[in-house]
Amino acid sequence: MIAKRTLHEGWKLSGDIEAPVNVGGRTVTGDDDSPVNVEWIPATVPGEVVADLLAADLIDDPYVDDTERELAWIGRTDWTYRTVFEYEPEAWDGIDLAFDGLDTIARISLNGTVLGETANMHRRYRFDAREAIREGANELEVAFTSPYAYAEVQRDRLGDRPNAYPEPGNFIRKAACNFGWDWGPNLAGAGIWRPVRLECWNTARIAEVIPRVDVVDGRGILDLAVRLDKAADTDLELVCMLEGRGHVAAVPAGADSAEIRFEVDDAELWWPRGYGKPRLYPVSVDLVSRPDVLDNWHSRIGFRTVELDTEPDEHGRPYQLKVNGEPIWVKGVNWIPDDVLPSRVDLDRYGRRLSQAAAANINCIRVWGGGIYESDDFYALCDHLGLLVMQDFLFACAAYPEEEPFWSEVEAEARDNLARLAPHPSLVTWTGNNENIWGWHDWDWQGDLGDRTWGAGYYHDLLPKLVAEVDGTRPYWPGSPYSGERELHPNEQAHASVHIWDVWNDEDYTRYRDWKPRFVAEFGYQAPPAWATVRHMVTDEPLEAETPAMLWHQKAQNGQGKLQRGLDAHLPPVRDFDDWLYFTQVNQARAIRLGIEYFRSLQPYCTGAIVWQLNDCWPVTSWAAIDGEERLKPLWYALKDVYADRLVTFQPEGDGLNMVVVNDSADAWAGVIGFWKCNAEGRIIGRALVQMAIDPRDKAVLELEPGSIPKDGEFLLTGREDFPRATWFTKEDKDMDWPTARxxxxxxxxxxxxxxxxxxxxxxxxxxxxxxxxxxxxxxxxxxxxxxxxxxxxxxxxxxxxxxxxxxxxxxxxxxxxxxxxx
Structure with missing residues (x-):
């Protein structure tokens, strides 16, 4: 028998603060050598320190104006959580405290007895509480060391490593973006950020179930690898169910694991959006000691195969995702944590965000390596919606030490999450890191590093070994970007996955057409959030593009200058803030639409595009399509159009112009496409009809007759049919002789x-x-x-x-x- 009880009530929080700091609008003073103890305040579990301080009115909203600037002391403070829970003794073989997430450096004590310590935000922990627990009231304490204090000690011990940001986040297994990013604030606090439970059990418990799925000749195969914790050397049974199909496996005395296989004839397959239904099968495991059920596990699986074709070809190296043998053109977005304070992101919020992604015709979410492994709710929703997930291991934009304790922590973290996420058919690839191999090649790391480790051992050795050993069903790729060979430049556009950032950083967005990538895993263009979000995030009066708080909510290097460069190249001069807000949002949408239309026109040479980024973690000027208060920016509507199954786009070739027609649906597309040539007044000065027939998952390239190509000051647009309207303009809006809108x-x-x-x-x-x-x-x-x-x-x-x-x-x-x- 097992009894599981969440311990989420009655928590209080205290911090030992190095004085003086500003807390709740007052300065707390004290001797530098004697920390000031902030009075105990109510704490929410799961939760985090910043949210508790905000709820107690000790800090202002860190998302408004430049309040974030005043809160750096939070990440440099030691914090202690305490609660009291009641316990009535019973004859249990095991009494465990189970923590699904502790952020990050923590010491766990029960009734004054230290049960253990943690050093990793990204893994689960379990502590034996049998010797420390007592009848009646029990005091549970979780004491967190400042993440800065820990990381800086490790940095000083091992020697500094390059980081894209001047922070020590690569010396602690904590979300890198907690220390700030070019779209996020620095709120590197602490907290019991995922559930905590008291689990009491007898005889044995289920420690782990890893489902491994395959499909062979239409037959679905499910192998369940079950591992037990046993307190008694006795015979047990595993009663396993797969949607009405049963299987019983014996676990004899002396054994603590078992393998169970299900075979399903004519299995209904799980398909991503646009390719079929995301069929899910419920699966469960009961641990039985007759007549008692000691423990149980349940989930949902999907029968599907996944391949990543990276075999060299005559052009270089593809990066072609295949599900059930079917090539998938990836219509993707990058995902960052949806809030800096993860306790705010519940099932409903995940549902809203992922439904918005699906409504924009997106079929793939890349979970970026500077954030977190998301909750089971996130992946379960992706399973249900048919959204593919490409999952990074959590390394981003920095050189990471491979010495202990980090090597062991990374191994434990990877094993834990590979097992936890194994049931989800939506999860189709694992990637070793975000931009770290690129950084080693191009960001002047090598001279600074000397012979110090930087993470290569993780990406090329440890992680692929663990993916094969623990999972065995999903492809692994060492990095994003990565070209497939250590000798090649990692961002070589003819080889596998690339990131395109020179456009945003240095060039006009029309330069996307200068690339010829096989697969684009990151590219993006900025814009401010929606008006209502802007008015909440800043209180500047009068509101202008470069008022102090607006600039605080622009984290990108020279972000405002890059936005202005784009406006100058394409749009009329702005007259006020309203123009600036509208024009920058339009420019963002146009930039990404141009890029995706071009990348889709290259298929099948190019096999996918993943936009940076879907979402924001707070209100900010950024690359997101959905802002930090969940409002849709114009970019979201552009994604909905440009990721539609049926797409028409005009693409230049030499001095000519092509119409490229893309059919990414499962049905043939036959019919007539009409388009008009118009003058600047909008008067139609020419019409053309194109008869076409395109097979499923195919495209056609139609060269326009010279007479159909617009001249200086004219434009083309298709009729308003059953696909998003395509346009082609011969001049930028700033140079176009548009009539005043009527x-x-x-x-x-x-x-x-x-x-x-x-x-x-x-x-x-x-x-x-x-x-x-x-x-x-x-x-x-x-x-x-x-x-x-x-x-x-x-x-x-x-x-x-x-x-x-x-x-x-x-x-x-x-x-x-x-x-x-x-x-």
Whole structure:
């Protein structure tokens, strides 16, 4: 028998603070040699110190203005959590305290007896509490050492290593982005960040179940590797169920493990989005000592195969993901932690974010190596939604020491997460690190490192060995980017995966077309968040692009300058903050759309694109499509269009112009595509029809006749058909002789919102409706619409507040809510 009881109640928190610091608007003073004890405050578990200090009104919201600047002391403070729980003695063979996540350097004590210590945020821990527990009240204490204090000691002991940021985060197994990033704040605190339980058991318990799945000739094969902790040398049974199919395996005295195989004829396969249904099978294991069930485990699995084809070809080396033998064109986004404070990210929030990804026609999430291994809820939702997951091991943008204790910690962390995440069919690849091999080659590391370790032993030796040993069903790749051979430059575009950052950092976004990549794992372009988010994150008055708080929420090096470079190249001069906000968001969407359209036009040579990034962890100017308060930026709408199964795009070739038609659906696409040539006024001066027939998962390249190609000041656009409208402009908006926007509007109220119909009397370029300016919770169904005279579009706005207010409805159809580039 097993009894599991969460210990999430009654926690309090205290910190030994090196004075003086500012706490709750007052300065706490004391002798430098004698820390000041902050009074015990209520603590939430699971949770983190920053959230508890905020709940106790001891700090201001770190997400507003430059409050973050005042909170550096949190990461340099030792923190102690305590609670008391009741225990009634019973005859248990095992009494364990199980922690699913401790951040990070902790000493665990029960009734004054030290049970153990931890040094890794990214793994689970279990401590034997039999000798320390007592009848009645029990005091449980978790004492955290400052992450900075620990990391700096390790750095000084082992010698410094290069890091993209001047922080010691590579000397502690803690989320690298906790120490700040070019889109995130430095809030490197501590906490019991995942559940904690008291687990009492008799005879034996299930320590681990690793499901390994394969499909052979249509037959689904599930191998369950079960490992037990046994307190008694006795015969046991494992009763295993796979959706109504049963299997009993004996675990004789003297054994602590077993292998169970299920074979399912004509198994229904798990498929990613756009390729079929993500079929899941429930599976369970009961540990039995007749007649008692001692313990149980349950999950869901999917029958599917996954391959990563990286065999060299005549062009270099592909990076082709295949599921069930089917090549997948990866329509991806990079994922960072959805909040700096992970306790805020619950099942509902994961569901909202991943549903937004699916609604944008995304089929793949890359979990980036500077964050965390996400909760089981995240991967289970990806299983259900058919979202592929490419998972990094947690190393990013730095040289990592391989000496102890780090080698052992990395091994334990990898084993733990390989086993924990093994059930999830959505998880299809493991990658050794983010940009560290690239850093060793290109970022002037080698001279600084000398003969010191930097992580190569993890990426090339330890991690591939563990993936094969523990999992054995998923491909591993040493790094992102990585070209497949140590002798090759890791970001060689003809070989496997690349990151494209010269465009954002140094060049115009049209230079994406200068690349010819096999697979793009990172590329991105910045923009500020939605208006309602901006107004919460900064209180500057008047609000301008470079007011102090706006600049604090721009973490990228010369980020504002790079945004301005993009505006100068493409758009008319900004007149005010409203223009700046709208134009930068439009430019972000255009940049990424151009890149993805071009990469998709290269298929099958290019096999996927993963945009940096889907989400934000706080309100900030960044590369995200969904901002830190969960609002959609125009980029999200662009992704929805450019990742659609059926895509038409105009692509230059020499002095000519091609129409590339991509059919990524399971059905053939036959029909007629019409497009128009227009002058700057939007008058149609030429029409053409293209008859085409394209097989499933294929493309066609059609060279336009010279007479169809627009001349200086003219443009092309396709008709409004069953695919996103394609456009081609011969001049940038700043040089185009656009007429002033003219249009009429009509507002119709329905239950829960309004429908706004816009009829164009002139060209309307990238028309958007920013309803969050009137209601922060408003949702709009579309954006970035280009119309010619006589065309109409209807925006559906979900907002009860706007539906109930004639004044808001009037504001809905005027600037700065309704915008076009030529308004």
């Amino acid at each position: 249009y009429t509007t009509e507002v119709a109220v329905f239950d829960g919102g309004v429908a706004v119909t816009v009829t164009a009397d002139s060209v309307l370029r990238d028309l958007c409706l920013f309803a969050d300016r009137l209601d922060p919770d408003a949702l709009v169904d579309k954006a970035l619409i280009t119309l010619v005279p006589g065309e109409t579009v209807t925006f559906i706005v979900r907002s009860r507040a706007i539906a109930a207010s004639p004044e808001l409805q009037q504001a809905l159809v005027a600037k700065p809510v309704l915008r076009a580039v030529n308004d």
